[in-house]
Amino acid sequence: ILNVEQSPQSLHVQEGDSTNFTCSFPSSNFYALHWYRWETAKSPEALFVMTLNGDEKKKGRISATLNTKEGYSYLYIKGSQPEDSATYLCAFHMTPIYNQGGKLIFGQGTELSVKP
């Protein structure tokens, strides 16, 4: 059974704290890993698409790294702000089989709450 695990499930930090969370995924048949930011009552918003082992991506105060050999990705937020409060989801894309697209499996998300 393919599983994508995110930890921690939730995180409460103070404004200004830096934080990080983990997405663990199968290390075989890796094709891509997506990170999304999902605010309550809104739809998921794409943060990063990561494809190569060792990839590091950055968008403002948020960055992510990827290790496909051991099957994990880290998401970092530097100097958290209240507006960073959201659920952060990762999604693992399997290698497409033959001419079919690969399966896509989401983690359960890490819920981040940043207090002013």
Add this chain to the structure above:
Amino acid sequence: DSGVTQTPKHLITATGQRVTLRCSPRSGDLSVYWYQQSLDQGLQFLIQYYNGEERAKGNILERFSAQQFPDLHSELNLSSLELGDSALYFCASSVVGSPTYEQYFGPGTRLTVT
């Protein structure tokens, strides 16, 4: 606003009925994905279309079907509805069918089956 539109926003229907959810992708995007988010489960991938053809299948029930039309809009048909089908249904679009491209999510359709 991602540029992906979904209609209707809310739908309330009875068990056994059939409904159709509609999705219009961002201008220029060829691929559409459908997802289900129910209370007890996270986001589940249902099905992907690329330029009118089915590209990948996830946990889509046999009672559900989808298609993508020549104008690239997509419809998700849910039939013989059960209480457990109550969920938020998202569609997302991307430029091409490859998972190496970002997906842009629509606002979702909330389906309530009573």
